[in-house]
Amino acid sequence: MSTVAPPSDPESNPRVKAVFDDIRATRKSDFINNMWLWLAFDPGLLERTWAEVKAVMATPSPLDPLVKEMLYIAVSVSNGCGYCIHSHTAAAKAKGMSEAEHADLLRVISLAAKTNQLATALQVPVDAAFDAAAER
Amino acid sequence: MSTVAPPSDPESNPRVKAVFDDIRATRKSDFINNMWLWLAFDPGLLERTWAEVKAVMATPSPLDPLVKEMLYIAVSVSNGCGYCIHSHTAAAKAKGMSEAEHADLLRVISLAAKTNQLATALQVPVDAAFDAAAER
Amino acid sequence: MSTVAPPSDPESNPRVKAVFDDIRATRKSDFINNMWLWLAFDPGLLERTWAEVKAVMATPSPLDPLVKEMLYIAVSVSNGCGYCIHSHTAAAKAKGMSEAEHADLLRVISLAAKTNQLATALQVPVDAAFDAAAER
Amino acid sequence: MSTVAPPSDPESNPRVKAVFDDIRATRKSDFINNMWLWLAFDPGLLERTWAEVKAVMATPSPLDPLVKEMLYIAVSVSNGCGYCIHSHTAAAKAKGMSEAEHADLLRVISLAAKTNQLATALQVPVDAAFDAAAER
Amino acid sequence: MSTVAPPSDPESNPRVKAVFDDIRATRKSDFINNMWLWLAFDPGLLERTWAEVKAVMATPSPLDPLVKEMLYIAVSVSNGCGYCIHSHTAAAKAKGMSEAEHADLLRVISLAAKTNQLATALQVPVDAAFDAAAER
Amino acid sequence: MSTVAPPSDPESNPRVKAVFDDIRATRKSDFINNMWLWLAFDPGLLERTWAEVKAVMATPSPLDPLVKEMLYIAVSVSNGCGYCIHSHTAAAKAKGMSEAEHADLLRVISLAAKTNQLATALQVPVDAAFDAAAER
Secondary structure, eight states: SSSSSSSSSSGGHHHHHHHHHHHHHHHHHHHHHHHHHHHSSSSHHHHHHHHHHHHSSOOOOOOOOHHHHHHHHHHHTTTTTTHHHHHHHHHHHHTTOOOOHHHHHHHHHHHHHHHHHHHHHHHHHGGGGGGGGGGG | OOOSOEEEEEEHHHHHHHHHHHHHHTSSSOOOHHHHHHHSSHHHHHHHHHHHHHHHHOOOOOOHHHHHHHHHHHHHHTOHHHHHHHEEEHHHHHTTTOHHHHHHHHHHHHHHHHHHHHHHHOOOOOOOOGOOGGGG | OSSSSSSSGGSSSSSHHEEEEHHHHHTTSSSSOOOHHHHHSHHHHHHHHHHHHHHHSSSSOOOOOHHHHHHHHHHHHHHHHHHHHHHHHHHHHHHHHOOHEEEHHHHHHHHHHHHHHHHHHHHOOOOOOGGGGGGG | OSSSOOOOSSSHHHHHHHHHHHHHHHHSSSSOOOOHHHHTHHHHHHHHHHHHHHHHHSSSOOOOHHHHHHHHHHHHHHTHHHHHHHHHHHHHTTTTHHHHHHHHHHHHHHHHHHHHHHHHHTTOOOEEEEEEGGOO | OSSOOSSSGGGGSSHHHHHHHHHHHHHTTSSSOOHHHTTTTTTHHHHHHHHHHHHHSSOSSSSSHHHHHHHHHHHHTTTOOOOHHHHHHHHHHHTTOOOOHHHHHHHHHHHHHHHHHHHHHHHHHHHHHHHGGGGO | OSSOOSSSSSSGGGGHHHHHHHHHHHHTTOOOOOOHHHTTTTTTHHHHHHHHHHHHHSSSSSSSSHHHHEEEEHHHHHHTTTHHHHHHHHHHHHHTTHHHHHHHHHHHHHHHHHHHHHHHHHTOOOOOOGGGGGOO
């Protein structure tokens, strides 16, 4: 069940083929997961989305690639995106996330959701000490 | 503005004092932030919440302490908890998060929210390759 | 700070006055809280919203009035609506919610948010035993 | 489809068996639902989660057990956790929730979500009268 | 899988039949989608929900019918409601939404989710120029 | 209160100045709102965010500019982003949104949030007729 039909022969469109080729080259794998097949219904949306995912997730940056995958999982769980939870958990495992790290990740994000509820329910006022603008 | 009034003299309650003493000892600081003052309206809730935060966030575990703070921020932003975003951003900076890492964190969590919307809007079916249960 | 300006003399509009009179009569109080003043920017929206709130919250129904207020708080906290958390916590207290019940409410809703994260992160399959349609 | 594989013989681990035995004893039922089977991938996470669920949901407290289940449903619906909605609706029914109460629950939580949107869209300022800290 | 069983012969209840007849007449179609079958477990809830959906979505109003469907999709995606995303995307297509408009809708809502995260993570203070109340 | 301090003299950085100049030219206004001042703490993040906002929101596309602003509001309200609600409501008014259209927008998004809760609480199965993939 989905809200658009993915193209039946996506790589017949040269713009789609170029993106898929780059995904395969970047990941050193022939596997194109469904997210990209579905986005191919609009080549422009596919191009921009992949360009951004590649720039943020597949390019060296201050944060470690595995940490970035775990952050992705944290957001995806909070937003309840089943597809994203599955794909980024698989990616995190592929980048070396152990079962113990996975369990620790779950401990942190579930505790965060819990204390978010407490602080929000109490409407706790923010301490002046936390104001970054006051640093200057 | 808040939904409970914090106790005017919280440490006159020995259960509250014991928790506050432990917070100060654990953090090596005299600062007790508002979250704990407000939770002190119910000493049992204060005790259990601190015990859990200490166990998860202030105890060595598979994930690095700074990574755990960044995951906390990711969840808190997704849930829109202003208090938590402030307190855990301050904690992450205290644990060494640089401006470049902070910007990278924002890049990852905002991209995750974006692609969450795309996968959810398209209702992309989960690839069989992502099923962990099938590994066995 | 708000996104519409409330009318400066709302009761000069007879439709607004009729709603405000009904709020005062239903609640046996002269206090009109800001939600209604702001909704008065569009009398039709004000009328329909008050009619529904009155029908659900101020009319006898299978659930107890205080339970309904606590459910309202639970949803408002989950959605991060500061205004709603304040107004419905005040309403719950006015209907007799004790500090101990308030703390218990926080315990339940924060635990629920926590286990929601765990079940979602693991993508736990729903047990067949939970399917209500199978009861028939 | 799930992100971890549940252990194939969970009770061969004595820590898992102890938790499952306690679940069966507490609920006076042989049924172990999937949430616990999946959490068994990490015995420590299983132990702590069950201990907390038991303390909050299966221990006498200021709120009625059925009210606590309905609050759990309210949060789970707001967070879109399908598993949790199913399991806690089944639990609420087992504790006596009638169809009329179920419908009333839906009326309240859907109205709350609706007025949350209105108050948030208008950014209605919180009335000073709702400030609990001002009570003192 | 669902949390209530829809009635096996819903139209044997005259209140349900009246609503279903009105749905068919309003939409000029014999198709009754599952949302209404499931809501029929409580005829009062069914009546009120349909009355409101008809008043807002199937009655001429300041906004264009297709725009209203796209707004419905935007909210449903943000809340992760799979059923609603499917039904309102189908409705938007039936009202003429092209593939290019669909892709543009996805671009806007995914960008909004992204910048929401940035503004929330930074806790950017609202500019005084945005205060509508100051207009007067 | 914010989590980063905006630069005290942002336009002394030529990358920031170039973005601000483009914002002023695109909007034909000297006003730079706080979102951009705060993002200037990381010029790269500022550049990419503005480039994307300009491409999606300030460039002709299949959807009308005012419709895009209203979609932005819908998502921002669902995510509870106060800053975004304020800035995009102001933008929608600047693009001609009338009070009647604003009220209609609120009617649609609050109804959507309401029926999202109902469909999610009932876990209504998606009708086969809504599957776009089946169209082929």
